[in-house]
Amino acid sequence: MSVLRERVTWVWIGLMVLTCVTTWGLSKNLFGPAVAVVGNFLIAAVKVRYVMLDFMELRQAPLPVRVAFEAWPAVVAAVILGFWFATPAFS
Amino acid sequence: MDGVWVFIGADSVIFAILFLSFMKDRLHNPAMFEASRHTLNMNLGGIDTLILLTSSWSVALAIQALKRDLIDRVPRYLLGGVLTGLMFVVSKSIEYFQKFAHGIMPGTDAFYMWYFTLTGIHLAHVLVGTSLLTFLWIRSRRGAWSSSRRVVPECVASFWHLVDLLWIVLFPLLYLMRAV
């Protein structure tokens, strides 16, 4: 088993890169708040999905379980963003 | 063991309810939430994410090795998971002590109450997970697990990945979410 050839390793690298993008990229003032927040949560949802599919091995789970779990990041991101847009601005 | 998905699913749903409640409270006082958010250490939070991702990766490698009966490699990957788990605990503790030193407590305002509650409950999960991983590591060194005896490691690993994915949402929610 070569660690570098494992799927989980490539997923890990991708997740680490995405983390750097959100923490030290999107969150800088270069980007407007809406772009940053939507971007951060869409990326978070994608990261959660890959942790579920490849670390938790949900790819091999029965379909109903997989659907239920994959729905979680989608719903969570949607609800959070929904609330964010509904929150009034302040000066 | 199929039942463990009930536990993981329930835990995920409970956290989702907490995220929703946090956003609901934030709706009522966005200015205060934003001001308090600025006192959080984004860099430390980001590093915590990197630590937990690495921890999950290490544990995932352990399970891959277990499935292929590479029994001698399993302990080192599990140990990697344990050590990174401990690193997270240390990092969080430092963060908490920094807050306490500045006089910031859970009761200080609604944001901090959520911050300490959410990260605190998550930290409890990290402690439980790290303890379970330690137990797995100890037993793996005696060859307790194999491709035909891997239910317990897989359950613990699944729980650990849950701990990881919860932080993936918690971090942007608390640390990165700018106000409009």
Place this chain on the structure above:
Amino acid sequence: MATHAEPGTAAPARGLSPYSTDYTSWKILACMGPLFLALFVGLWGFLGRNMPPFSPNATPEEVKAHFVELRLPLLIGMSVALTITAFYMAWSVAIARVMEHVEGPGGVFSKLEMMGGTITCAPIMTACMAWLTAAHEAHYLDPGVVHMLYWMGWLLFDLAYFVTSLQIAACSIAFMRDKREKKLVPDAVSWWGWVTFASFFVVSAIPFLTTGPLAFNGVISFWVAFFTWFFWIAGLGYFVFKAIDRIKAEDEAAGRLNA
């Protein structure tokens, strides 16, 4: 009449009495958990205005006003809730007997479960007593005293959780060890028990926080902690009831009269 276990049978016979097992009474007791749940939610929850509870952040004057204003519903709700709590104890006896058919007679987990289920009644009844007294006497009492009765009830009601935790843990451990191909109680219910067990610990925060999710009316300490327990009562109640018929069939097939 079987008074000794045949070697290799699933559940050893007791040989204690010549009377055959009273499955009917056993099933009646098994219904008492869900019955407790329905009555308690109706009486304590809705009539008693505890869905969610009145704020822990309220001042003594506000608490007194709450008890004065809601005197009649609270008198009815709290008094009857106190009385019907006994159904929870009766239910725990039915569960223990089913557990013995997994663990064997006299096993530690069935005993722990029965004690846990019975003792759980004590903080519930005592807390209802405190709130009943507050409602009954509020007119005559100093607001500080009413505030004290309110908190006394909640502190006991909530912080005694570990008795129930042990009841739940005993069930989950015993039922997960069932060697039947189709377990009497499915693993999903046992795992939900562990979810409930885990959710109770955060309730220890209630003395320290009067607002937010960990206060006794908060998302975590109230809604999550109580509803995980409510769903556990419903889920376990269903499977325990069904288990009795399965055990009856097993006993009949093995020729056991009193097991």
